[in-house]
Amino acid sequence: xxxxxxxxxxxxxPRKARRVVxxxxxxxxxxxxxxxxxxxxxxxxxxxxxxxxxIANAEQKDAHLDVDKLKISTALVNEGxxxxxxxxxxxxxxxxxxxxxxxxxxxxxxxxx
Numbered sequence: 006x007x008x009x010x011x012x013x014x015x016x017x018x019p020r021k022a023r024r025v026v027x028x029x030x031x032x033x034x035x036x037x038x039x040x041x042x043x044x045x046x047x048x049x050x051x052x053x054x055x056x057x058x059x060i061a062n063a064e065q066k067d068a069h070l071d072v073d074k075l076k077i078s079t080a081l082v083n084e085g086x087x088x089x090x091x092x093x094x095x096x097x098x099x100x101x102x103x104x105x106x107x108x109x110x111x112x113x114x115x116x117x118x
Contacts, residue, residue, distance in 0.1 A: 006070070007078065008063035012055045012109040014085050015048075019107040022048045022082045026109065034060055034075040034113060052109060059111045076116035083108045 015022065025048045029037035034056065041053040056077075063070055085106035092100045 006063070006067060007112055007114050008059055008066055009110065009112045010055050010059035010062055011111075012051060014106050015051055015109055016104075016106055017048045017051060018105040019082050019084050021046065022052070022107050022109055025049050025052055026080045026082050029056075029077060030080045032077055033073070033116075034077060035073060037077055052111070055109055055111055059113045063113055070115070074115050074117070075113045077111060078114035078116075079110070079112035081110040083110075 025041070025044060025046050028044075029040055029052070032040070038053065038056055041049045041056065060072060060075065063075060064072065085108050087106070088104040090102040090104060092102050094100050
């Protein structure tokens with residue numbers, strides 16, 4: 006039995022989110038939650054909240070589910086749309102600022118303890 010949670014349009018760059026997701030991929034959900042709580046990255050807060058949502062989705066599907074047996078089977082970070090802003094520069098010129106976003110997906114599966 007699998008449960009999934011998706012966070013769309015997260016205001017963090019995909020590269021910074023992947024740095025966190027790579028550390029928790031294929032870990033048990035409880036261990037991943039503990040790791041995320043003590044990571045210094047801003048993306049860790051978003052991913053921790055998303056992992057809580059995936060666990061709650063799993064509990065909603067099956068009331069007799071043992072949460073300790075859940076394992077992160079898939080964790081993906083895809084690019085989202087880019088917001089483009091203009092920053093004025095000297096002599097009437099302009100620079101574009103690209104504010105990136107990402108879509109984060111976590112899939113939990115029941116595995117061995």
